[in-house]
Amino acid sequence: MTGVLLEPAEPVSTFRAERAPFRWLLEREVLRYLRIWRYSMVGPVLSTVLFVVVFGTVLSRHVDGIGGVGYGAFIVPGLVVQAVLNVGYFNGTTSLYEARRDRYLHCVLASPLRWWEILGALVLAAVIRGVLVATAVLAVAVPLTGVGVARPWFLAAAAVAVLVVAAQFGVIAGAVASSLDHVYSVESLVLLPLGFLGGIFYPIDQLPGGWQLLSELNPFFWLVQAGRIGFLGHADVPGWAALAVAWGLALGLSAWSAGLFARGHRLKD
């Protein structure tokens, strides 16, 4: 038996990487969902595009425009936000929960990767997936509905917040879930209802009083509003309020996930 692997490395006083372990983990995370592209990319894009086609083009012929824009253009921002939130949630849960369940997370925890590098790689990979899915949806939705970007800088600020919220929500769910039942129940009992009550398909002033209040308590509502202001220039709430809530959620969830990873909560025994 011969080879360099049979001999131990020389001791070093300070760990130095030829290529940052963070970059390796990020690459692995992206590779993971690209390998299952039918489920991870095509599925969410197709389902969102079908909403745009059915509601935005077919039904919009029978629905008056809202706030000066066609119904198709009205719903596209919310549908994109919903798609990003869905892929962010499933990215974090499938990647981290399965890594915990199958225990290959141990390889990462036992390596020189620091907790914030692990968290950063998971979040950034989910953000990239969200950008890819949103771009693909818009590539179809823009020509179909004619939706444009009224406030590009506002949209950029809102998009970053939405992407971070989605990614961090998924990572937190992946860290605390103790079964696949938890993962899928959150999707059907939390994500789906919040999405439908988040003002994607209607302006809030068309709801009865109690439902309006309920919508305003729904974090998805504020994310949808932030996206809509970026695309259309206006929505049901002031821009500063939508952006403040979106960034408040992004920072709050980031602090929560950082706390979980720093303590190793549910990641270590």
Add this chain to the structure above:
Amino acid sequence: MPEPTPALRVRGLRKIYPGGLTALDDLELTIPAGSLFGLLGPNGAGKTTLIGSVCNLVLPTAGTVEVFGRPAVTREARAMVGLAEQDINVDRFLTVRQVLVYHGGYFGLGRREAARRADEALELLGLSAKARVTAPELSGGMQRRLVLARALLNRPRLLILDEPTAGVDVDLRGEIWRLVRALNAAGTTILLTTHYLEEAESLCDEIALIRSGRIVDRGTAVTLRERYEVASIADVYQRALNAEEAVA
């Protein structure tokens, strides 16, 4: 003359899991650099919790763990440890070769060096023909080879093998023994846990017996046999652990 820095120094290590189970009970253990050290004990004795504490997988309740003089939680310490766990825990999304390349990457290797070491590990463990399949497509024995190959990618100074021969056939067990001996001969310190007592007796230059989260005795196979006036390590195991049970 100062004593050389041990490969592993564990002091007062205690782990109480939520729910009250005490897995490690003020455990003390020092493993000299360069040794091939066996850790024997029944299921639930604390072996895997000890290994987890060394490898940043378990949060100890109290105590300290040092690897070659560095706190086990530091990157420098983690870079010096290779771990092959008892369970087959490989990334099912990657091919066999990618599992090795990315694992090398987590230890800071460049792309070319990670690929070179991955290819060497594939050759060393007889996995070259399976480089492009994913881990779930491998047989149990092949998966065990992959777990061992992965543990070598960072050229660890302390290699921890948690029951590496559990459930493997006689041929593979022989291969693993030869590999372990070659690694140790080249200077790698090895901490081996096993349920095969003859394996510990044949491979290890020192053996510790663990029960209820504490080391109850340690020594070379010869010393232990003489101390308990028995013919084999299997008898030592029975005597030492039964005596401990009687005291408890």
